[in-house]
Amino acid sequence: GQNIDQPTEMTATEGAIVQINCTYQTSGFNGLFWYQQHAGEAPTFLSYNVLDGLEEKGRFSSFLSRSKGYSYLLLKELQMKDSASYLCAVRDANYQLIWGAGTKLIIKP
Amino acid sequence: GAVVSQHPSRVICKSGTSVKIECRSLDFQATTMFWYRQFPKQSLMLMATSNEGSKATYEQGVEKDKFLINHASLTLSTLTVTSAHPEDSSFYICSARDPQRGDSGIQYFGAGTRLSVL
Numbered sequence: 001g002q003n004i005d006q007p008t009e010m011t012a013t014e015g016a017i018v019q020i021n022c023t024y025q026t027s028g029f030n031g032l033f034w035y036q037q038h039a040g041e042a043p044t045f046l047s048y049n050v051l052d053g054l055e056e057k058g059r060f061s062s063f064l065s066r067s068k069g070y071s072y073l074l075l076k077e078l079q080m081k082d083s084a085s086y087l088c089a090v091r092d093a094n095y096q097l098i099w100g101a102g103t104k105l106i107i108k109p
Numbered sequence: 110g111a112v113v114s115q116h117p118s119r120v121i122c123k124s125g126t127s128v129k130i131e132c133r134s135l136d137f138q139a140t141t142m143f144w145y146r147q148f149p150k151q152s153l154m155l156m157a158t159s160n161e162g163s164k165a166t167y168e169q170g171v172e173k174d175k176f177l178i179n180h181a182s183l184t185l186s187t188l189t190v191t192s193a194h195p196e197d198s199s200f201y202i203c204s205a206r207d208p209q210r211g212d213s214g215i216q217y218f219g220a221g222t223r224l225s226v227l
Contacts, residue, residue: 045151
């Protein structure tokens with residue numbers, strides 16, 4: 001079967017750095033996405049990785065290792081507004097998006 | 110760019126009534142739109158893929174007669190929850206891809222519709 005694993009919940013301090021991991025087992029791979037979802041709202045796109053390596057976009061970076069079936073989202077200089085759920089999604093061989101359950105990130109002052 | 114509008118944002122209805130949710134791509138033409146359902150503290154569950162001018166493709170376990178999808182134009186898809194019951198209460202979200210952006214399949218989401226069936 002297809003599976004995406006990410007931690008259920010993480011807590012970090014304002015101003016710090018946090019890394020949210022995502023491991024996947026899918027039938028084929030055609031890209032990995034990270035989305036941010038605030039409570040009661042729709043997801044918003046953060047990043048897309050299809051090749052190995054690090055993609056940096058401001059305070060957010062995303063890393064991919066296809067051989068390990070692994071990705072992480074790195075958030076720097078955390079702000080209170082970063083409190084949200086972070087969803088990892090993988091596009092499989094059929095170009096279907098497989099979604100992880102999301103990681104709830106709690107930022108404390 | 111790539112804005113998706115979803116309406117209404119919240120619906121409260123009586124059991125047995127039907128509810129229509131609209132999803133519009135405002136600044137691009139979306140040949141394909143997606144309908145998701147999300148229960149509290151759970152991830153997105155794809156219900157169906159809506160294709161302009163053709164029948165929607167439903168995921169396993171989703172009743173197509175219960176959740177009617179119409180994608181009559183390149184900018185509008187609708188989801189109708191027929192004869193809604195309390196167990197249909199959920200957060201429904203649509204998304205669309207913009208084929209012209211070359212964004213490798215990034216989906217842009219509407220704001221979601223919270224349906225509460227009494």
